[in-house]
Amino acid sequence: MLKMEHVSKIYKGGKKAVDDMNIEIERGEFVAFIGTSGSGKTTALRMINRMIEPTKGTITIDGQDLSKKNPVSLRRSIGYVIQQIGLMPHMTIRENITLVPRLLKWSKEKKDQTAEKLIELVNLPQNYLDLYPVQLSGGQQQRIGVLRALAANQDLILMDEPFGALDPITRDTLQDLIKDLQQRLGKTVIFVTHDMDEAIKLADRICIMHNGKVIQFDTPDNILSHPANDFVREFIGSHRLIQEKPSAKIVDDVMITPVTISLEKSIDDAIRTMVKKRVDTLFVVDGQNHLKGLIDVEGLTAARHKTNSVSDAMEKEIFYVKNGTKLQDSVRRILKRNLKNIPVVDDEHRLLGLVTRANIVDIVYDTIWGDEDESQSNQQQEQ
Ligand code: ADP
Numbered sequence: 378m379l380k381m382e383h384v385s386k387i388y389k390g391g392k393k394a395v396d397d398m399n400i401e402i403e404r405g406e407f408v409a410f411i412g413t414s415g416s417g418k419t420t421a422l423r424m425i426n427r428m429i430e431p432t433k434g435t436i437t438i439d440g441q442d443l444s445k446k447n448p449v450s451l452r453r454s455i456g457y458v459i460q461q462i463g464l465m466p467h468m469t470i471r472e473n474i475t476l477v478p479r480l481l482k483w484s485k486e487k488k489d490q491t492a493e494k495l496i497e498l499v500n501l502p503q504n505y506l507d508l509y510p511v512q513l514s515g516g517q518q519q520r521i522g523v524l525r526a527l528a529a530n531q532d533l534i535l536m537d538e539p540f541g542a543l544d545p546i547t548r549d550t551l552q553d554l555i556k557d558l559q560q561r562l563g564k565t566v567i568f569v570t571h572d573m574d575e576a577i578k579l580a581d582r583i584c585i586m587h588n589g590k591v592i593q594f595d596t597p598d599n600i601l602s603h604p605a606n607d608f609v610r611e612f613i614g615s616h617r618l619i620q621e622k623p624s625a626k627i628v629d630d631v632m633i634t635p636v637t638i639s640l641e642k643s644i645d646d647a648i649r650t651m652v653k654k655r656v657d658t659l660f661v662v663d664g665q666n667h668l669k670g671l672i673d674v675e676g677l678t679a680a681r682h683k684t685n686s687v688s689d690a691m692e693k694e695i696f697y698v699k700n701g702t703k704l705q706d707s708v709r710r711i712l713k714r715n716l717k718n719i720p721v722v723d724d725e726h727r728l729l730g731l732v733t734r735a736n737i738v739d740i741v742y743d744t745i746w747g748d749e750d751e752s753q754s755n756q757q758q759e760q
């Protein structure tokens with residue numbers, strides 16, 4: 378879909394911000410540009426929508442040379458999300474979301490429909506459309522920033538460190554959101570980041586840049602198992618390198634059956650279920666087994682004098698993985714976030730199973746670090 382051939386950007390004084398970049402990106406791919414500060418990521422990204430003109434080389438989209446297109450209409454045909462959200466403070470959320478459709482002169486009806494449909498996608502209430510950005514939290518504002526990039530239904534979306542300024546939980550939630558939207562809507566995304574975990578989590582392919590040059594452009598697995606050189610090795614960090622025997626297992630291979638409770642149950646029911654099943658966490662589902670939230674002992678204790686309803690007391694923003702996710706990724710997330718467990722859902726968000734920290738530790742010993750003897754002696758020590 379997108380092709381960059383011998384693309385360079387040389388600033389006055391000879392500074393090569395991007396130096397002979399050659400990459401090809403397929404339709405529907407999620408590509409991360411990653412590198413240290415000053416490596417040329419932003420420059421590379423902005424040449425794609427012609428906010429910066431290349432000094433040399435050609436960029437084509439579907440075979441069409443961008444330098445021959447009108448830059449303004451090109452820019453409107455490509456979604457763009459930046460670091461500091463960039464919502465207009467004097468415009469309502471509705472007006473912010475439909476900024477580009479307005480420039481494209483869509484009818485009011487079509488704009489309103491789009492805004493209403495989009496806000497639903499990110500689980501925010503319809504009445505937020507008439508609020509102003511300051512009335513929303515930072516994370517909510519950034520969701521709107523993501524929506525704005527989707528509003529004109531562009532196929533290609535550029536994102537420049539969009540979640541850099543957010544706290545880790547909000548960031549993780551928004552990463553899930555953007556990945557989910559990208560897959561569901563079949564968008565091509567180019568995402569600039571300097572966070573390797575973010576790149577590994579989101580990207581189909583990662584483009585590692587240094588001093589304006591592309592050092593390696595490959596899938597996360599290939600980069601982790603076959604780093605191109607010492608620079609890449611150092612950049613990704615030894616703790617992430619995949620050892621000789623990479624685990625090809627997916628979460629489906631190891632998940633267990635979670636204990637669930639349905640939405641309309643009471644807190645007393647929840648406590649009874651926990652005691653009976655001897656668990657400290659229940660997953661809350663609706664009649665079709667869609668994962669709606671979770672409730673744990675601490676949450677129950679805190680909510681108990683306020684409500685007797687599971688749906689009021691449950692925690693709604695929870696981490697999850699899709700079925701088919703590689704175990705390596707889930708291990709990384711569980712260990713990094715210090716999660717007790719992580720639910721596995723299907724494309725319709727139905728709860729399929731649960732990967733627990735305890736069963737992950739077993740698997741990590743078995744397949745990544747330890748051999749038989751070692752894991753046995755570890756078990757003995759624990760006893
Ligand atoms: P990144 O996004 O990876 O941090 P940039 O693409 O912003 O890097 O910048 C790449 C290099 O080009 C940096 O060394 C930066 O200082 C330089 N640079 C960026 N913009 C300009 C400019 N307008 N004039 C001169 N040098 C620039």
Ligand code: MG
Binds near residue numbers: 418419420
């Ligand atoms: Mg930058």
